[in-house]
Amino acid sequence: MKHFYPFQNIDVEQVQFALGVDRNGKPLVSMTYGPERGELSMVSAPAVTMWPRCSGDGNFGTMWGPTDPMKAKYTLDLNDMAIQETENTHFKEFMTIMELIDDKLCDFVTEHQLKILGRKNLKKEEVSMLQIRSVRPKYDKITGALNGHSLNLSTAKYKWDGVGGKYATQITVCDLDGKAVQTGVVAAGDVVAVTMYANQVYNGVGGDKFGIHWAFQDVQVICQRTHLESKSEVSAFQGGDYSFGRAYVTSELPTYNDQFGIEATA
Numbered sequence: 001m002k003h004f005y006p007f008q009n010i011d012v013e014q015v016q017f018a019l020g021v022d023r024n025g026k027p028l029v030s031m032t033y034g035p036e037r038g039e040l041s042m043v044s045a046p047a048v049t050m051w052p053r054c055s056g057d058g059n060f061g062t063m064w065g066p067t068d069p070m071k072a073k074y075t076l077d078l079n080d081m082a083i084q085e086t087e088n089t090h091f092k093e094f095m096t097i098m099e100l101i102d103d104k105l106c107d108f109v110t111e112h113q114l115k116i117l118g119r120k121n122l123k124k125e126e127v128s129m130l131q132i133r134s135v136r137p138k139y140d141k142i143t144g145a146l147n148g149h150s151l152n153l154s155t156a157k158y159k160w161d162g163v164g165g166k167y168a169t170q171i172t173v174c175d176l177d178g179k180a181v182q183t184g185v186v187a188a189g190d191v192v193a194v195t196m197y198a199n200q201v202y203n204g205v206g207g208d209k210f211g212i213h214w215a216f217q218d219v220q221v222i223c224q225r226t227h228l229e230s231k232s233e234v235s236a237f238q239g240g241d242y243s244f245g246r247a248y249v250t251s252e253l254p255t256y257n258d259q260f261g262i263e264a265t266a
Contacts, residue, residue, distance in 0.1 A: 002041045002217070004195045008093065010042055012100040017108040017201070019115060027116045029108070029201040031212070040101075041197035044151075045094035046222050047078035052186040054171045054219055058157045072157040074171050076186070076194060076216055079138075079150045083191055084229050095149060098134045102212070105201065106131055109210060117208045132211035153196055153216040172218040181221075189225030194218065 014034045022028045033040035053075045059065035060072035080091045110127045114120045117130065138147040158166040173184030186192060194216040203210035 005042045007042045031201050044194045045090040046193045047091045048081040050188050052076050054186040073154045075154045077150050077152050080148050095135045153214045155215040174220045191223040193220045
């Protein structure tokens with residue numbers, strides 16, 4: 001059974017990597033935590049999720065999902081977006097820990113680059129260019145400006161049963177107190193935390209890319225998007241002096257017709 005440490009309690013010094021080979025003779029990097037060499041598992045920081053697929057068939061049938069339902073995955077993203085217009089300092093602390101873990105993996109791969117990457121004489125800075133980081137920056141597609149950072153997690157819906165078949169799994173959705181919600185759904189814009197773990201260190205992706213695949217087991221819905229406070233004012237609009245300005249009167253709102261648009265004034 002996994003033990004999920006609060007992310008603040010993770011001691012990066014106890015994260016260990018070891019080099020071996022898989023059944024096909026390819027290099028295999030294992031990742032363990034602590035003197036007992038268990039799985040590295042933790043409870044994430046609270047964060048806004050924008051593309052959750054935590055129930056039903058997961059990402060099956062979506063634009064980026066598989067065409068084979070047996071390959072469906074539950075997916076979730078954690079973002080450093082502000083919560084109610086306040087910087088998410090919890091995620092900032094969480095991101096620092098994740099970056100330290102990634103840095104430690106980069107050091108290990110640099111030291112064993114010949115066996116893992118088939119390269120030699122690369123400096124750490126050059127090896128880091130091949131690494132897919134856990135928390136990735138997001139850029140505006142038009143301007144190229146940095147929009148923030150996100151962590152993507154995924155867990156296979158179907159797992160091997162050990163006798164040649166597969167069985168379906170579910171993601172447990174919990175409320176603020178950690179109690180399971182039987183019909184719970186995670187929606188875009190919710191503030192959540194997850195029980196997550198390092199599923200594997202992968203390498204050879206796209207030739208010589210490497211990184212850590214993070215999976216998740218449970219989702220805590222800390223605040224549903226419908227309960228988040230809406231803006232009470234926009235400071236950028238304040239201070240304007242317009243001779244034609246008038247107070248907003250709700251009783252004068254127009255009524256709308258679905259087919260023809262504005263129909264009349266109430």
